[in-house]
Amino acid sequence: xxxxxxxxxxxxxxxxxxxxxxxxxxxxxxxxxxxxxxxxxxxxxxxxxxxxxxxxxxxxxxxxxxxxxxxxxxxxxxxxxxxxxxxxxxxxxxxxxxxxxxxxxxxxxxxxxxxxxxxxxxxxxxxxxxxxxxxxxxxxxxxxxxxxxxxxxxxxxxxxxxxxxxxxxxxxxxxxxxxxxxxxxxxxxxxxxxxxxxxxxxxxxxxxxxxxxxxxxxxxxxxxxxxxxxxxxxxx
Numbered sequence: 001x002x003x004x005x006x007x008x009x010x011x012x013x014x015x016x017x018x019x020x021x022x023x024x025x026x027x028x029x030x031x032x033x034x035x036x037x038x039x040x041x042x043x044x045x046x047x048x049x050x051x052x053x054x055x056x057x058x059x060x061x062x063x064x065x066x067x068x069x070x071x072x073x074x075x076x077x078x079x080x081x082x083x084x085x086x087x088x089x090x091x092x093x094x095x096x097x098x099x100x101x102x103x104x105x106x107x108x109x110x111x112x113x114x115x116x117x118x119x120x121x122x123x124x125x126x127x128x129x130x131x132x133x134x135x136x137x138x139x140x141x142x143x144x145x146x147x148x149x150x151x152x153x154x155x156x157x158x159x160x161x162x163x164x165x166x167x168x169x170x171x172x173x174x175x176x177x178x179x180x181x182x183x184x185x186x187x188x189x190x191x192x193x194x195x196x197x198x199x200x201x202x203x204x205x206x207x208x209x210x211x212x213x214x215x216x217x218x219x220x221x222x223x224x225x226x227x228x229x230x231x232x233x234x235x236x
Contacts, residue, residue, distance in 0.1 A: 047202070047205050050161065050201070051188075051201050051205075054160075055191060057160060057180040058180070060178075060179065063084065063152045064090070066091055066147075066149060066150050066151070067090050067092050067142075067143060067146060067148040067152070068081050068084055068085055068089070068092070069081075069096055069142075069151055069153055070094070070095050071096055071132065071135045072095060072097040073097075073159065075110055076183070076184075078095060078110075078111070081095070081152075083115065084154070085122060085123070086114060086115055086117075086118045089152065090152055092124065093118070093124070094123075094138075095107075096126040096142075097126060097129040097138075098127050099127070100127045104119065104123075107119060108120070124142060126139075126142070135167075136169065136171070137170055139151070139170070140167075143171060149173070150177070151174060152177045153177065153178055154181060157183065157188070158204050159204065162204060162207050162208040162211050164176060165208060165211040165212050166211050166215075168215065169215040186200065
């Protein structure tokens with residue numbers, strides 16, 4: 001088959017369309033790769049910010065609210081919440097997510113005499129919540145029943161962002177004050193060097209993104225209009 005100079009200079013329409021499709025496909029693949037790279041960079045930057053925020057988290061110096069909620073997961077959390085209640089920083093405390101087999105007497109045996117006094121008089125136990133979403137739902141019901149419009153939220157530092165996201169979604173009309181508790185078993189000062197701490201932070205970051213996405217995409221519950229400054233995250 002002989003190809004003339006005219007055909008080279010002016011290829012048939014079918015060839016031209018094929019070249020355009022190839023060029024268009026190449027541009028689409030390039031755009032897709034760039035989007036994937038940008039998404040990866042955004043996730044990495046977001047994760048580093050998340051990890052640094054956890055590392056630098058400090059409890060506020062003088063928290064005050066009508067109620068306190070502590071999300072179970074360690075004795076340090078409960079001790080910290082009971083201490084806040086003993087100091088008169090709120091009127092009542094909810095311990096959310098307590099194992100059904102754990103009684104008030106069993107909890108009392110793990111705290112000091114001074115904290116046992118407030119445990120007996122001013123603490124409610126929630127045995128229903130199975131996860132952070134459940135914690136948020138039970139806390140909303142408890143706060144509504146008590147007529148509380150402000151809460152101090154006590155949980156581990158690495159769990160705080162997700163907890164605040166879920167609680168803010170469940171009760172956007174209430175003021176939430178974060179009171180992070182440090183986990184001594186984690187090496188947050190050098191989180192990128194410790195495989196256990198890094199793995200925990202990666203998992204928690206993924207759960208936090210899921211919570212924030214659900215909060216952003218879901219409508220605000222009826223009768224729960226958000227209030228200005230409804231969430232306070234402590235920073236040093």
